[in-house]
Amino acid sequence: MTAPVAVVGAGPSGLGCAAVLAAALPVVLIDRIPIPGGTVGWDNREIRGYVTQVRRLGTRMRLGETALRWDAGRLLLAGPGGAEWLHTVGLFVACGLRPATLADWRVTGDRPAGVVPATVAEHLLQAGVRLWATVVVVGDGPWAAPVARSARRLGTRIIAVSDHADWADERHPRPKQWSITGRDRVAGIRLEGEAGVTEVPCDGVVLAGDPAPARNIDGAVLPGAAGVTFVQPLTPPDPAGRFRAAQDAARRWLRTYQEG
Amino acid sequence: MSSHPAPAGEVDVAVIGGGVLGTAVAARLSRTTASVCLLEAENDVCEGASKGNAGVAVAYYGPPGTQETALINASSPHWEELCARLSVPYRRTGAVMVALDDDEAVRLEHTHEEIRACGSRAERLTPRQVREAEPLVTDRCVAGLLMPDEGVIDPMALTAAYASLAAVNGAAIRLGSPVTEVTATADGRLRVTTGTATVTARFVINAAGVSAGHISRLAGGEPLDYWPRKGQYAVLDRAFAQRLSRIVFSTHTAATKGVNVVPTTHGSALLGPTATDHRDPGDTSTDPETIESVIRSAARLVPAITAGYVIKYFAANRPASDEQHRLRFDTRVPGLLHCTNRSAGVSISPAAADYVLELLTAAGLDASPCRGAADSLPPAPRLRTAADPGQLIRHDPLFGQVVCACEHVSAAEINRALQGPVPAVSVDGVRKRTGAAYGRCQGSLCMAGISFMTAMHTGAGPATVRQTARGTVGS
Numbered sequence A: 001m002t003a004p005v006a007v008v009g010a011g012p013s014g015l016g017c018a019a020v021l022a023a024a025l026p027v028v029l030i031d032r033i034p035i036p037g038g039t040v041g042w043d044n045r046e047i048r049g050y051v052t053q054v055r056r057l058g059t060r061m062r063l064g065e066t067a068l069r070w071d072a073g074r075l076l077l078a079g080p081g082g083a084e085w086l087h088t089v090g091l092f093v094a095c096g097l098r099p100a101t102l103a104d105w106r107v108t109g110d111r112p113a114g115v116v117p118a119t120v121a122e123h124l125l126q127a128g129v130r131l132w133a134t135v136v137v138v139g140d141g142p143w144a145a146p147v148a149r150s151a152r153r154l155g156t157r158i159i160a161v162s163d164h165a166d167w168a169d170e171r172h173p174r175p176k177q178w179s180i181t182g183r184d185r186v187a188g189i190r191l192e193g194e195a196g197v198t199e200v201p202c203d204g205v206v207l208a209g210d211p212a213p214a215r216n217i218d219g220a221v222l223p224g225a226a227g228v229t230f231v232q233p234l235t236p237p238d239p240a241g242r243f244r245a246a247q248d249a250a251r252r253w254l255r256t257y258q259e260g
Numbered sequence B: 001m002s003s004h005p006a007p008a009g010e011v012d013v014a015v016i017g018g019g020v021l022g023t024a025v026a027a028r029l030s031r032t033t034a035s036v037c038l039l040e041a042e043n044d045v046c047e048g049a050s051k052g053n054a055g056v057a058v059a060y061y062g063p064p065g066t067q068e069t070a071l072i073n074a075s076s077p078h079w080e081e082l083c084a085r086l087s088v089p090y091r092r093t094g095a096v097m098v099a100l101d102d103d104e105a106v107r108l109e110h111t112h113e114e115i116r117a118c119g120s121r122a123e124r125l126t127p128r129q130v131r132e133a134e135p136l137v138t139d140r141c142v143a144g145l146l147m148p149d150e151g152v153i154d155p156m157a158l159t160a161a162y163a164s165l166a167a168v169n170g171a172a173i174r175l176g177s178p179v180t181e182v183t184a185t186a187d188g189r190l191r192v193t194t195g196t197a198t199v200t201a202r203f204v205i206n207a208a209g210v211s212a213g214h215i216s217r218l219a220g221g222e223p224l225d226y227w228p229r230k231g232q233y234a235v236l237d238r239a240f241a242q243r244l245s246r247i248v249f250s251t252h253t254a255a256t257k258g259v260n261v262v263p264t265t266h267g268s269a270l271l272g273p274t275a276t277d278h279r280d281p282g283d284t285s286t287d288p289e290t291i292e293s294v295i296r297s298a299a300r301l302v303p304a305i306t307a308g309y310v311i312k313y314f315a316a317n318r319p320a321s322d323e324q325h326r327l328r329f330d331t332r333v334p335g336l337l338h339c340t341n342r343s344a345g346v347s348i349s350p351a352a353a354d355y356v357l358e359l360l361t362a363a364g365l366d367a368s369p370c371r372g373a374a375d376s377l378p379p380a381p382r383l384r385t386a387a388d389p390g391q392l393i394r395h396d397p398l399f400g401q402v403v404c405a406c407e408h409v410s411a412a413e414i415n416r417a418l419q420g421p422v423p424a425v426s427v428d429g430v431r432k433r434t435g436a437a438y439g440r441c442q443g444s445l446c447m448a449g450i451s452f453m454t455a456m457h458t459g460a461g462p463a464t465v466r467q468t469a470r471g472t473v474g475s
Helices: A012-021 A045-056 A118-126 A144-153 A239-259 B020-030 B067-086 B102-118 B127-133 B155-168 B209-219 B288-301 B345-362 B389-395 B411-419 B427-434 B447-458
Strands: A005-008 A027-031 A060-063 A066-071 A074-079 A082-087 A090-093 A115-117 A134-138 A157-161 A170-172 A177-181 A188-193 A196-201 A204-207 A228-230 B010-016 B036-039 B095-099 B123-125 B143-147 B151-153 B172-174 B179-184 B190-194 B198-206 B226-236 B247-250 B260-263 B269-272 B310-321 B325-329 B336-341 B402-404
Touching: A005 A012, A012 A027, A012 A045, A012 A090, A012 A239, A045 A239, A074 B389, A082 B389, A090 A239, A115 A118, A118 A144, A118 A204, A118 B447, A134 A144, A144 A157, A144 A204, A228 A239, B010 B020, B010 B190, B020 B036, B020 B155, B020 B336, B020 B345, B036 B155, B036 B198, B067 B102, B067 B151, B067 B155, B067 B325, B067 B345, B095 B102, B095 B127, B102 B143, B123 B127, B127 B143, B155 B172, B155 B345, B155 B427, B179 B209, B198 B209, B209 B226, B209 B310, B209 B336, B226 B288, B247 B288, B260 B288, B269 B288, B310 B336, B325 B345, B336 B345, B402 B411, B402 B447, B411 B427, B411 B447, B427 B447
Parallel strands: A005 A027, A005 A090, A027 A060, A090 A228, A115 A204, A134 A157, A134 A204, A157 A170, B010 B036, B010 B198, B036 B172, B095 B247, B198 B336
Antiparallel strands: A066 A074, A074 A082, A177 A188, A188 A196, B095 B143, B123 B143, B179 B190, B190 B198, B226 B269, B226 B310, B247 B260, B260 B269, B325 B336
16 A cells, blocks of 8 residues: 655645645645634635545545654654554645744844734634734734734724735834834834834734744754655735645646656 | 641741742742742742743852852752652753864863862863764864753743642742832741732741842842843754754853853753843843844854744843852841842752751751652653653543644643643743743744633633733733
8 A cells, every 4th residue: 555645734735735646646634723724714615625626536634633743754643532653655744824923023122912923813803802902013914904904893003014005004114123112011113214213102013924834843844854845835825826836836746756 | 738837928938039049949948847938029930030041950150169059069960850850851961162262272271170170070072072072063163171961951840840849838829929018027027018918927038039139128138239130042943953962152251151052951942141231120122233143152153053043032131249149148137038149040949949948947947847748740741752642642632732833732731831730820821831832933823722721721811811921912
């Protein structure tokens, strides 16, 4: 029996990989969340179609399990049912994107409460709670506009730090450097740009820019990791575009695999 | 449990300060018949210097002949045993100290002599031997020392474990209790007033770190000068740190011990610290110039270090003072015992706690060993470092529910942090105890989950849940 190829991440990219790979090889599709769809959500019409498609091809779904380690063709999976080393012929990492961190942006200053990644703000705002009176949303990532919209709906004033956001009450261009001020809770951010220094008072900061690939499988973090194909493109943003881009990546890998 | 709980507000010993020294003392006293209460100004233990340090349990700090060195020597051989008992991550990695030019080689030889004079071990290495001991060290290295007894520890887990042991043995842990007044009573006791309660004690331990001068002043004790010495640090990703096997020390100068490269028990690496004296203990800000200099200095020792591996910066203040190590009774106020250290608090903590008990007993405290007192904590297994993750999960399926995707911290570990004898009350408290949200995505994937779990356990809502010990997520 041929060992399977492992695809981690059951969003549009992972589903796109599985849709191609499962026609030629056994595929195990893994996601730490117990439902497919990734950030797009399981009830999206396109996602439902992709899920049906990959299931028909015999893809084995392992949802609610986390890929922990990649070591010479073996993948360690853990879930509430147990842990298992899966022997594979290759690993596709399709774990999506996360917003840039303070360190990614070289942000210094204080480290008060009230500064959160956009992915976290989304969850908290979905709880319907008005978190802040004035929030600074930094960056133009896919989370920025939705977070700004949910926060405004709850009565929060929105300040964007972005070169082209049209969803804010106030906008500042991206600075050369910025820092955070505030001891217990955030009190503002300090933007240093060509025009000088601007202090922007606020009571919340959301990090919503410069998407970076989420990499959290030990041994499959850095570009060039042996046996690993990373499918975490910055564009296109739409589910169908991502699905197709992942199909292309999987086809390229499959050609090399079948020739080799 | 302590065999004779004291009446509310009356204890034999009140410990002021929930850092590594205060909690170590409280844990030690909790295993005796003396009653003890720990008062901490912040809403969690380990909120000052004990949370912001390089995580090295040193075997040598120097100079020789001091009480500090004696306490380090008395503590160092026992870390494996102590950390196994308290379920605290510790690894005796050994260290290499690296000289990069002839001047440094001369100073290195002085340090070598001092290490020997202190009673610790070191071995002179050729550049080639240095790189065999730690292959990541620069080939510009001209000489080195191997210091086999140095090790890395999780200082936050250690502090939380000391506090937990104290609590398990019946010590009262009062958090969010800044001391506002210390007065002598007519019968020779000390009355300590906090924002929330009043405690009368026969002895008061001043383990308030950078605030120790303030506490002494409140009590009418000696005028002690303490000021914050800020250290800035950068944390490096496991992708780099997994290749680092030992601590890499820079050669000491007369003024500073310099920037070091330290593998952490979480699998990351720490660069730092810097040392800047200032006057505002609440200032733990970082600045770009200093952080760049930290990375640059570290990269001189280990050229594989680049800014691209940095996942976090932070700063913390250690208690600088005219008396670098102060473990003695106040000369003015009977019953007031100062217990502070400039930088080696973690490394002296086990022996310092024993010594405090000796001093108190000699001063008349009745503290015999308490039969049945716990001297260990239940094992605190971690999914990430488990030899057999499957066995953990069979025992408790929540070990298979990974919440922090980068650091592989499970729901079982987070629940334990939120339910322990001194539970986390904030997202940061969970991080301090488990390492969750400490990885390369800095909570992007897990902080919502941890917030909700913390909110559930503390009875807060999504906006009012604490992100740090001091501040809430929402305003």
